[in-house]
Amino acid sequence: GAVVSQHPSWVICKSGTSVKIECRSLDFQATTMFWYRQFPKQSLMLMATSNEGSKATYEQGVEKDKFLINHASLTLSTLTVTSAHPEDSSFYICSARDFSGGTEAFFGQGTRLTVV
């Protein structure tokens, strides 16, 4: 089946620094990727929809200047958490859909971010 690779799987950073998370579709072209955030014992919450070659669409309440999303190619989307603060500590996960094959979604492994 289709594979989505997310990197890194975990990262610890200092407050005020920026962290970049990569999401790659390995064997299909993903014109759209989705970024989610999950707090402990809570469900996944959509942060933004990333479209190749255009600006991301952010959900209400998500700061686009803090969570920078770039989707430069059909197989790569990146999420950069800028000027990270401890409250940004969370589990971030991406998914991609192979629209040529329908609406099935494939998920990355997720990235656990801890800001100290």
Added chain:
Amino acid sequence: KNEVEQSPQNLTAQEGEFITINCSYSVGISALHWLQQHPGGGIVSLFMLSSGKKKHGRLIATINIQEKHSSLHITASHPRDSAVYICAVSSLDMRFGAGTRLTVKP
């Protein structure tokens, strides 16, 4: 009210028991997904349904489009089935239920 409601929130079963997790949704969808999230956080897609019923090993998923309801069944449950099971619905994007934390005791 959430667009996707799951029940129960938590479920503890003895090994071998038959398990059912329910999902109701209130929006139009193109497909419904059942996902499995392990303690490390990684998510595996178990099923994608748009109608009827699918079976994979000991897992069975059903959907009733008219009633906007889906169920995930696990037959002969095993401790390795312990995980969080998430129902999600997709149209242009995906919306998730809160998840059902399943613990299967030996």
